[in-house]
Amino acid sequence: MNPFQIKEAPVVYDVAIVGSGAGGGMAAYMLAKAGAKVVLLEAGGYFDPADPKYITQLKWPYESPRRGANTTRPFGDFDAAWGGWQIDGEPYSAKTGTEFHWFRSRMLGGRTNHWGRISLRFGPDDFRRGSLTGVGDDWPITYEDVAPYYDRVDKLVGVFGSKEGIRNEPDGHFLPPPKPRLHELMIQKAAKGIGIPVIPSRLAILTKAINNERGQCFYCNQCGRGCQAYADFSASSVLCIPAIKTGNVTLINGAMCREVTTDPKTGLATGVSFVHTGTMQEHTVRAKTVMLGASACESARILLNSKSALHPNGLANSSGVVGKYLNDSTGASRGAFVPALMDRDRYNEDGVGGMHVFTPWWLDNKKLDFPRGYHIEYGGGMGMPGFGFGFGTENMNGKYPTANGTMKPAGGYGSGLKEDVRRFYGAYVHMAGRGEPVPLESNYCEIDPDKVDKYGIPTLRFNYKWSDYEVKQAKHMQDTFEEIFHAMGAIPMGNKPGPETNHGYGLEAPGKIIHEVGTVRMGKDPNKSALNAYQQAHDCKNLFVVDAAPFVSQGDKNVTLTILANSMRTSEFVIDQVKKKNI
Amino acid sequence: MKRRDTLKALGFSGITFGLAVGPAEAGVPLPPDKKVPLKVPGGRQPFEAERDVKLHADKFFTPQELKTVTLLSDIIIPADSKSGSATQAGVPAFIEFMMKDVPANQTPMRGGLAWLDNTCRKLYGKPFADCTRAQQINMVDQIAYPQKAKKDMSQGVAFFNMMRNFVVCGFYTSKIGIEDLGYKGNTPNQWEGVPEPVLKKFGLSYT
Numbered sequence: 001m002n003p004f005q006i007k008e009a010p011v012v013y014d015v016a017i018v019g020s021g022a023g024g025g026m027a028a029y030m031l032a033k034a035g036a037k038v039v040l041l042e043a044g045g046y047f048d049p050a051d052p053k054y055i056t057q058l059k060w061p062y063e064s065p066r067r068g069a070n071t072t073r074p075f076g077d078f079d080a081a082w083g084g085w086q087i088d089g090e091p092y093s094a095k096t097g098t099e100f101h102w103f104r105s106r107m108l109g110g111r112t113n114h115w116g117r118i119s120l121r122f123g124p125d126d127f128r129r130g131s132l133t134g135v136g137d138d139w140p141i142t143y144e145d146v147a148p149y150y151d152r153v154d155k156l157v158g159v160f161g162s163k164e165g166i167r168n169e170p171d172g173h174f175l176p177p178p179k180p181r182l183h184e185l186m187i188q189k190a191a192k193g194i195g196i197p198v199i200p201s202r203l204a205i206l207t208k209a210i211n212n213e214r215g216q217c218f219y220c221n222q223c224g225r226g227c228q229a230y231a232d233f234s235a236s237s238v239l240c241i242p243a244i245k246t247g248n249v250t251l252i253n254g255a256m257c258r259e260v261t262t263d264p265k266t267g268l269a270t271g272v273s274f275v276h277t278g279t280m281q282e283h284t285v286r287a288k289t290v291m292l293g294a295s296a297c298e299s300a301r302i303l304l305n306s307k308s309a310l311h312p313n314g315l316a317n318s319s320g321v322v323g324k325y326l327n328d329s330t331g332a333s334r335g336a337f338v339p340a341l342m343d344r345d346r347y348n349e350d351g352v353g354g355m356h357v358f359t360p361w362w363l364d365n366k367k368l369d370f371p372r373g374y375h376i377e378y379g380g381g382m383g384m385p386g387f388g389f390g391f392g393t394e395n396m397n398g399k400y401p402t403a404n405g406t407m408k409p410a411g412g413y414g415s416g417l418k419e420d421v422r423r424f425y426g427a428y429v430h431m432a433g434r435g436e437p438v439p440l441e442s443n444y445c446e447i448d449p450d451k452v453d454k455y456g457i458p459t460l461r462f463n464y465k466w467s468d469y470e471v472k473q474a475k476h477m478q479d480t481f482e483e484i485f486h487a488m489g490a491i492p493m494g495n496k497p498g499p500e501t502n503h504g505y506g507l508e509a510p511g512k513i514i515h516e517v518g519t520v521r522m523g524k525d526p527n528k529s530a531l532n533a534y535q536q537a538h539d540c541k542n543l544f545v546v547d548a549a550p551f552v553s554q555g556d557k558n559v560t561l562t563i564l565a566n567s568m569r570t571s572e573f574v575i576d577q578v579k580k581k582n583i
Numbered sequence: 584m585k586r587r588d589t590l591k592a593l594g595f596s597g598i599t600f601g602l603a604v605g606p607a608e609a610g611v612p613l614p615p616d617k618k619v620p621l622k623v624p625g626g627r628q629p630f631e632a633e634r635d636v637k638l639h640a641d642k643f644f645t646p647q648e649l650k651t652v653t654l655l656s657d658i659i660i661p662a663d664s665k666s667g668s669a670t671q672a673g674v675p676a677f678i679e680f681m682m683k684d685v686p687a688n689q690t691p692m693r694g695g696l697a698w699l700d701n702t703c704r705k706l707y708g709k710p711f712a713d714c715t716r717a718q719q720i721n722m723v724d725q726i727a728y729p730q731k732a733k734k735d736m737s738q739g740v741a742f743f744n745m746m747r748n749f750v751v752c753g754f755y756t757s758k759i760g761i762e763d764l765g766y767k768g769n770t771p772n773q774w775e776g777v778p779e780p781v782l783k784k785f786g787l788s789y790t
């Protein structure tokens with residue numbers, strides 16, 4: 001057989017979906033349940049959190065020769081992600097003087113196998129920041145448009161939380177939240193005293209069983225490893241595998257999509273071409289509708305690479321907006337030592353795989369020198385030791401007296417050192433701010449004119465710089481962290497991050513918070529946006545984008561719940577349009 | 584319910600979505616794998632399993648170095664009334680692995696061990712492992728306390744900090760170390776909140 005021959009499947013699917021993460025997984029689920037014949041193209045391998053082949057949950061650190069260190073996986077040996085900031089043979093670049101870090105997972109379910117499960121609805125204001133503040137843009141849809149889908153997503157995936165009645169932090173259909181851990185109670189009490197709310201967190205974890213297919217959380221704290229009981233939301237276990245079970249989905253793993261193919265006369269999408277990562281062969285699949293859910297930057301890349309006579313700037317890009325307005329959450333953090341927590345009583349406080357409480361944005365930006373808010377995530381407790389445990393003991397054990405009041409010189413060795421490790425265990429807390437950035441046209445990804453990946457597909461080049469808005473927000477985060485630390489009697493670690501630290505006040509580099517959105521934005525005006533209010537391409541009516549690329553902005557709310565809701569909404573629109581024979 | 588009926592129930596049939604294809608038709612077979620298959624342990628990707636096998640087969644420490652690492656490990660974490668020692672917990676093998684896993688560790692470790700032997704030769708006429716116990720402890724005392732150490736011992740202090748980090752980490756991530764620490768989790772359970780006596784101690788409550 002001629003290996004260069006392009007293989008074309010002779011069949012026409014109803015829908016081709018690219019990517020099986022939050023966005024693609026939801027589309028596959030919705031369409032398959034509705035009876036459509038779906039081909040699901042996933043660049044990575046098959047993954048099922050319940051298959052012993054893949055399970056890392058409940059393993060001990062000594063079951064890894066590196067005790068869980070992050071040598072081959074950025075979040076450590078036991079984390080479920082296959083991929084990371086760099087993937088062999090799949091490079092990306094950044095323009096000089098700018099920076100962007102791009103986290104990719106190559107597996108069924110994408111990054112939802114190991115995400116933090118934080119599931120916050122965008123509030124009414126989050127859809128209209130432009131008109132509210134004069135900075136940024138409004139979405140073409142409102143909270144009311146998305147609310148019914150948030151409701152259904154809550155019920156489908158399972159989210160715990162508490163009804164709080166905070167206007168811009170809409171309540172959902174919540175499962176019961178777990179009680180706070182000890183350090184979380186301390187934070188809650190201290191913060192309350194200085195007017196900062198601390199409420200139960202909202203995570204996609206089943207504190208109660210919701211059906212017979214998925215179990216209930218058994219509190220091992222390891223959602224990041226994927227749950228063999230399906231007791232947390234992963235697109236693999238909750239969406240893709242059930243979709244495949246309908247018999248309507250053809251899943252092709254190892255299918256690295258190169259471009260969306262179009263009809264030279266009508267300009268409509270005709271399918272998808274891909275390289276098979278195992279055989280390196282070219283294939284095309286044909287479909288009546290194409291939905292991209294390859295993740296925000298990758299979907300932009302696919303569109304920009306889908307050039308044709310009718311779509312010379314790439315598909316869905318007559319406005320030239322594809323790739324622009326790339327934005328990631330801001331992030332800054334600080335740790336502290338809590339002397340009151342030395343020599344703690346031991347008990348199992350693993351809890352769920354994440355914080356049990358958090359702080360939603362509580363201030364009015366009109367009274368501040370930056371236009372957008374942030375929330376605070378809390379960490380700490382008597383966790384399972386892993387690589388790095390006990391490092392730097394010499395920086396602590398000379399500073400604080402032992403239980404009987406004596407001081408010791410820093411460092412040391414021997415049984416006294418063992419005592420030190422025991423008394424400092426579980427005596428730390430950590431705070432991380434996650435804030436809303438202002439999306440800027442000048443922050444973008446584009447096709448690198450000089451580079452291709454190992455499949456021969458042109459790669460992305462990023463251009464991203466934080467503005468003053470984000471730096472000021474990070475400064476505010478650092479001040480807040482210290483206020484709470486002091487109020488609870490904790491001692492902040494290291495020096496307070498100043499204007500020179502990281503990108504200013506400890507502000508993380510763009511991309512590092514892994515909430516990248518905005519690269520194929522939706523809008524009412526086809527000259528300024530790529531997609532309409534249903535995430536349908538203005539230029540190509542049978543092409544949809546269902547990941548975070550269509551987001552006009554992202555609130556300070558982690559983005560995945562909204563990807564799920566929007567993808568569900570778009571999928572129903574597709575079903576409706578097919579019924580009406582519009583596409 | 585049969586699929587066709589399901590579709591009917593949902594109000595869909597061939598009229599809306601053209602039933603063009605059965606699910607298996609477009610599957611792309613993987614090429615036959617000609618390599619001798621490696622047994623991939625659960626939870627590892629094949630490239631990781633391959634890499635681990637290779638790293639385990641390589642050797643980093645010389646027998647003399649390993650002797651010193653072993654001695655230092657048990658000086659840093661000796662057995663006490665509560666638990667065993669670093670070597671009982673397999674710490675030297677963990678350190679050996681980390682040298683190969685993260686090669687950036689190699690020069691500070693190998694160089695640090697050489698610095699130690701060299702300094703011992705100057706002070707006691709013998710490399711560290713051949714010194715008497717008293718000499719070894721005398722040497723360690725000069726590099727184990729960063730704030731008290733003499734200036735000319737600074738490289739030794741840096742080396743000992745690295746050694747302490749690896750030994751403490753290796754020990755407390757081992758089975759006996761985790762027991763020593765009293766970590767109680769990593770097991771299915773029902774979280775009911777902080778135990779009542781602990782809440783009392785801290786003057787906190789859930790209500």
Ligand SMILES: Cc1cc2nc3c(=O)[nH]c(=O)nc-3n(C[C@H](O)[C@H](O)[C@H](O)COP(=O)(O)OP(=O)(O)OC[C@H]3O[C@@H](n4cnc5c(N)ncnc54)[C@H](O)[C@@H]3O)c2cc1C
Pocket residue numbers: 018019020021022023024025041042043044075103104105106107108109110111112114115116117118119255256257258293294295296298302514515546547548557558559560561563
């Ligand atoms: C450690 C971590 C913690 C996180 N915590 C949270 C959190 O608490 N809350 C939250 O809301 N979000 C969180 N996120 C972000 C969240 O994971 C993403 O927002 C979400 O997974 C995005 O969904 P997606 O469908 O757009 O893309 P992904 O989940 O990335 O899925 C994209 C899929 O497409 C495939 N693909 C890519 N390119 C191609 C191609 N060319 N052809 C075929 N297939 C392709 C990929 O292999 C992948 O499977 C976290 C992320 C990480 C890494």
